[in-house]
Amino acid sequence: MKKILIVATIFFNINLLFAQSSIPSVDVKDINGNIFNTSQISNDGKPIIIDFWSTSCKPCIKELIAIDENYEDWKEETGVKVYAVSIDNTRSVNRVAPLVNGKGWEFEILLDVNSDFKRAMNVVNIPHRFLLDGNGKVVWQHTSYAEGDEEELYELVKKLAAGESLEEKH
Amino acid sequence: MKKIILLFTILAFTFSSLQSQNADLGQIHGNFQMDAQLYNNDSLIGANVPSEKMGLNSYANFNYTRGKFNAGIRYEGYFPALNGFDAKNNGVGIPYKYASYTSEDLTVTVGNFYEQFGNGLVLRVYEDKALDYDYALEGVKLNYKPYKGVYIKAVYGKQRYYWNTGTGLVRGIDGEFAINDIIEKLADKKTKLTLGGSFVSKYQADKDPIYKLPENVGASAARINLYRGKFSLTGEYAYKINDPSGVNDKIYKPGEALIVNATYSQKGLGIYASAKRVDNMSFQSDRNADGKDLNINSLPDITKTHSYALLAMYPYAIQPNGEIGFQAEVIYKIKKKSLLGGKYGTTIDVNYSRVHNIQETQINDTIAIGESGSLGYNSNFFEFSKEVFFSDLNIEISRKFNKKVKATVVYQNLVFNNSVFNNGNYHKTIYSDVAIADITYKFTSRKALRTEMQWLRTNQDKGEWGMLMLEYSMPHWFFSVWDMYNYGNPEENKQVHYYYGAVGYINKANRIQIGYGRQREGVICAGGVCRYVPASNGLSVSITSSF
Secondary structure, eight states: OHHHHHHHHHHHHHHHHHSOOOOOOOEEEETTSOEEEGGGOOOTTSOEEEEEEOTTOHHHHHHHHHHHHHHHHHHHHHOOEEEEEEOOOTTTGGGHHHHHHHTTOOSEEEEOTTSHHHHHTTOOSSSEEEEEOTTSOEEEEEESOOTTHHHHHHHHHHHHHTTOOOOOOO | OHHHHHHHHHHHHHHHHHHHTTOOOOEEEEEEEEEEEEEOOBTTTTBOOOTTSEEEEEEEEEEEEETTEEEEEEEEEESSOOTTSOGGGOEEEEEEEEEEEEETTEEEEEEEEOEEOTTSSSOEEOEEGGGTEEOOEEEEEEEEEEETTEEEEEEEEEEEETTEEEEEEEEEEEEEEEHHHHSGGGTTOSEEEEEEEEEEEEEOOOOOSSOOOOSEEEEEEEEEEEEETTEEEEEEEEEEOOOOOTTTTSOOOOEEEEEEEEEEEETTEEEEEEEEEEESOOOBSSTTSOTTSSBOOOOOOOSOOOOSTTTTSSOOOOOTTEEEEEEEEEEEEEOTTBTTTBTTOEEEEEEEEEEEEEOOBOSSTTSOTTOTTSOOOBOOTTOEEEEEEEEEEEEEEEEEOSSSEEEEEEEEEEEEEHHHHTTTSSOSEEEEEEEEEEEEEEEETTEEEEEEEEEEEESSTTOOEEEEEEEEEETTEEEEEEEEEOTTOSSGGGOOEEEEEEEEEEETTEEEEEEEEEEOSEEEEETTEEEEEOOEEEEEEEEEEEO
16 A cells, blocks of 8 residues: 555656647757757647658658648648658758658758757657647657557547547546 | 555555646656577578577656656667677666756756757767767756757767776867847748857877877758758858877868758759858768778768668768769659559659769879878868769669559669778679569458569679569568579679578557567668678567557
């Protein structure tokens, strides 16, 4: 019983400390080379997806293609906004704009050339996506991409847009 | 025991009362990564077992944020380092720790940090665990925004060298000026201009018994970024005073580097062209260090980084002592619902890159090219040497046929100078052609089978290769098997099957993968920087987690 109490109180404390997760403030660049601070990531109280990718990461590009195919519908139905953060370094970052435009993507593109934002968000491998609620708090994250993962992501976006909690019922 | 409960209860109540007053307690986030491998002997492929029988690399980051204050640490442990990672990594500790705060326009960081000036020609300290690089500086970093559109960075410190710091001291300052923000009249102009400049100096005492070496070596760079609608033009030039080192065989020639990129893009079309020239531009905080250690700068790569296994068989590696080349790429999307484009559109990506040695002539009749203690050589800035280092033409076509089937086909024609990239072990050029088909079939919306068929043809080196991979994915799980078969090896007993199987489980930000099989000897590269990986046979486990 005592142990349970201890564990329970520790968890209680940790939860408090972990409860709010806003986006760290890091300088990256937008696709036109302007400095953009990540604290400016916002979407008028609607959900936000932050997806880390690079031009040489095949699954990342597959994921972005899959999101792109549905993006117009998603935006219309939930107002969600996608920030695709390229971690291409200085050696390949110039391929980002031609690739994004060549594929006709309409995401907000950010360039994190020295992986500062990636480190601040504790991303290990890409693709890695974060889902933010209307208050800009991280409520969900996921690493790697498998076919159809975008459907799971969109189910969560719809919940957020409807003001529901993502907490799973046990 | 009761005391502990009491303590935690008090703490809990304190936190909850603080919380109810909306006090900000900050946040802790982090991640964990572990890669372990158990080795088997496999004389056929030259795989050896280290005396520990296994290798294990592990990392964990913990970052604390409260308002404008950040602090963090990274644990690293190598028990011992995986084969192919430097044995100097072996050990355990906390080599990375920092604290930083922002006050108005100034951010101060102390401890270990990473930074990049411009394109990185004179300073780019970064880490890439997969490539076994960590060039973190330990010292002080200032980021200052004195005026709208003006960004100043200054760094001072010593670089990480495994579990110590290098002997050299690094000092640098960089300014970036967004002209359209600074001059209000230009704010709404369609043309956006950003200028930048940096200066970096390293200090290392001269203890050389033969030569008198510069103790302070300065390098400076200037850059321009120009954007106008669908066009962009960016460029940077860097110059370094003479810096005799182990990498350049102690020549006294100054170094220089130039990179220019131009892009044009509109919906459905992207065009990219770049050119570069590098001459004696290795820049390390210890002149006697190995080429891969203690690098202060990062030279540009103008070749495409490939991820398919056989496309990456002969990867390009940056030559800091001298290279000149260019790259061009066109990405075009044939419209949806057109005759050629099909229902979902088709994307065509054509990429070509070519890198030569720089042209070099003797300074005079008595001094050989690159002779230690001399000025090295003369070189015409724009002239290509006849010696080709690397050339890569690759075409990739991707198309979604219907809701169930999509496919990518790739063709590559490669010229690879083995005498440069393999330290002259085999003095010949490799010419290869690679063809790949990558087909995904979806059984249901979230269950899919992906098949990769790859084929490499060459008359040099190890001859022809074929590869087949199958990967099945479903929610949370994936299963993959492949066989890479070197059926064309001129030595018949080396016509080996490199088979491998892997299972992965993913739940949100946690991922675990278990694999078993053979991995070929080779070089893994990203962006022109590479790491040698010896052949191995065995069981591997990788875990990554973020919170």
